[in-house]
Amino acid sequence: VGAPTPPCGHSQLDNRCLMSHDPTQDYSHKDHRLAKIIGSLAHNLLAQAKLGEEAQRNLVLAQSQLDQLTSETQHQHRTADEKDPELQEEVERLQKALTDLRVDTACREQWKKDTREELSEKLQQAEALLMRAETELKERDARAKACEGHLQSSRAEISALAQQRDDLKDELDTVHRELKYAYRLQTAARGWEPFQRLSSSHGVSPKELDKLARNIPTFTPNPAGGHDVHAYLKDIDFHLQTVPNVTTRDRLYLLRITASREVRSFLDRQPETVEVDYQQMKQALIKEFSDPESEQGLITAMDLKQGRQETTQAYYNRLRQAYFGARNEPGMEQDFNFKILFLRNLHPTVSHHLGVLACPRTMSTQQLRDLAHKAYVKQKTASEKTGKNPTIYPVTNQSSELALEGAEPSHTDNKSG
Numbered sequence: 077v078g079a080p081t082p083p084c085g086h087s088q089l090d091n092r093c094l095m096s097h098d099p100t101q102d103y104s105h106k107d108h109r110l111a112k113i114i115g116s117l118a119h120n121l122l123a124q125a126k127l128g129e130e131a132q133r134n135l136v137l138a139q140s141q142l143d144q145l146t147s148e149t150q151h152q153h154r155t156a157d158e159k160d161p162e163l164q165e166e167v168e169r170l171q172k173a174l175t176d177l178r179v180d181t182a183c184r185e186q187w188k189k190d191t192r193e194e195l196s197e198k199l200q201q202a203e204a205l206l207m208r209a210e211t212e213l214k215e216r217d218a219r220a221k222a223c224e225g226h227l228q229s230s231r232a233e234i235s236a237l238a239q240q241r242d243d244l245k246d247e248l249d250t251v252h253r254e255l256k257y258a259y260r261l262q263t264a265a266r267g268w269e270p271f272q273r274l275s276s277s278h279g280v281s282p283k284e285l286d287k288l289a290r291n292i293p294t295f296t297p298n299p300a301g302g303h304d305v306h307a308y309l310k311d312i313d314f315h316l317q318t319v320p321n322v323t324t325r326d327r328l329y330l331l332r333i334t335a336s337r338e339v340r341s342f343l344d345r346q347p348e349t350v351e352v353d354y355q356q357m358k359q360a361l362i363k364e365f366s367d368p369e370s371e372q373g374l375i376t377a378m379d380l381k382q383g384r385q386e387t388t389q390a391y392y393n394r395l396r397q398a399y400f401g402a403r404n405e406p407g408m409e410q411d412f413n414f415k416i417l418f419l420r421n422l423h424p425t426v427s428h429h430l431g432v433l434a435c436p437r438t439m440s441t442q443q444l445r446d447l448a449h450k451a452y453v454k455q456k457t458a459s460e461k462t463g464k465n466p467t468i469y470p471v472t473n474q475s476s477e478l479a480l481e482g483a484e485p486s487h488t489d490n491k492s493g
Contacts, residue, residue, distance in 0.1 A: 110209060114202045121195045128188045135181050142174050246337065253332060254282065279323040288315045289333050296336040297365045305365040306404050308334075309358055327354040339365070377414075382423040388448045392418065409441045422448060429454040 149167055292315060295308040312330055316322045331354070332340060342364060343357070350356040377399040382391040399414050408414075415436035422430065429451035434444055 110202060110206050114199065114206070117195050117198050117202060121192065121199075124188060124191050124195075128184070131181070131184050135177065138177055142170065142177075145170055242337075249337065249340065250333070253329075279321060280319050280326045282329075284319060285326060285330050286333070288319070288330060291315060292330075292334045294334055294336055295339055295365075297338065304404055305361055309361065324352070324354045328352070328357065331357065377417055378421075381421050382426065384423055384425065386423070388422075388426070388445065388452045391422070392445060392448075395421065412436060415439075415441055415444055418444060418448070422451075425455045425459075426451045429458075 149163070149170065152163060292308075292311045295305070297305070312327070312334065316327060316330065328351075332343060335343065339361070342361075343351070346357065346360055350360055377395055380395055380398050382388070395418055396409065396414075399411075399417065400408060418441070419427075419430075419434055419436060426448060430447060431451075434447050436444065439447075
């Protein structure tokens with residue numbers, strides 16, 4: 077019988093197990109150090125359990141072989157001479173081998189038991205560290221949430237304070253304007269007014285101007301074009317026509333008290349020659365705050381379609397607002413591209429009754445609107461007679477008249493809602 081395999085040393089077993097498998101590849105935890113410790117301990121325990129099972133199998137095999145040899149020896153001992161020295165020597169050698177094997181097995185069992193206890197202790201320590209880390213993480217999350225709540229409340233307080241500051245600043249600006257205007261009136265009465273009087277010496281009283289200002293919405297420019305500077309200036313001129321003896325200073329005063337803080341800041345930045353000239357100030361405001369035709373407005377208008385039940389009047393107003401934004405100029409609705417969009421984005425049921433007479437090149441916008449209204453009435457009448465909405469199939473080849481001027485021809489069909 078061959079000599080039994082000696083037990084692996086502690087460091088040799090750890091190196092063999094770690095070389096065969098990397099525990100860091102099987103664990104992904106917030107704390108990598110704890111994951112490595114737990115993985116190493118569990119892997120070592122599994123490897124040593126496998127070694128113990130292998131030793132147990134070797135022991136059983138050796139015991140079986142020994143029992144067989146013992147049986148054969150006893151059989152030979154009964155049949156041979158009891159004083160045969162060779163047979164006696166063989167029996168002693170086998171008994172010694174059996175004793176050594178039992179001692180080795182006992183050593184292996186003791187070593188396996190000690191190792192298991194050591195690994196179990198380390199595993200318990202690792203679990204305790206892991207639980208502690210999880211507790212600290214939960215406490216840290218709770219503190220973070222509490223800090224986030226404090227931050228939100230602080231931001232709300234800051235926003236409220238900023239709003240109060242803006243309100244106070246507006247009030248101070250109003251008081252400053254009134255005091256400045258009163259000072260100018262006082263100095264003008266004394267005959268040493270420091271700036272040029274550009275109009276009649278008899279103007280409108282501040283109270284009357286303040287009453288007019290209540291009927292004029294505050295001009296607050298919007299990047300999206302929500303306020304029209306042309307309409308704002310027309311409102312000022314209209315209300316000033318209702319009072320007599322309006323001076324340039326009155327116009328500038330009304331312009332200032334009906335403007336937002338941003339616009340007043342713009343007025344303060346103007347040169348002195350512009351600051352005392354109402355017409356130049358109007359041109360400066362138009363140049364600064366007018367809403368030019370933008371690419372975004374054109375894209376929005378191109379996507380705007382007439383609804384199935386929408387009247388042509390409502391559809392036209394929506395399209396005009398999207399295309400021109402805050403612009404309000406004479407003749408702007410005769411824009412060729414605007415007329416093309418108006419015809420192209422009509423609902424298919426309306427376009428079906430429009431006919432071939434509608435031509436954006438030769439007809440005015442009002443004529444196109446009249447034709448579209450008649451087509452809408454025809455479609456509505458036909459729908460009421462049939463009791464259901466007709467099905468209109470899209471036309472693959474569109475007229476070249478309905479392509480935007482300067483745009484490339486499209487090879488896809490247009491779909492309307």
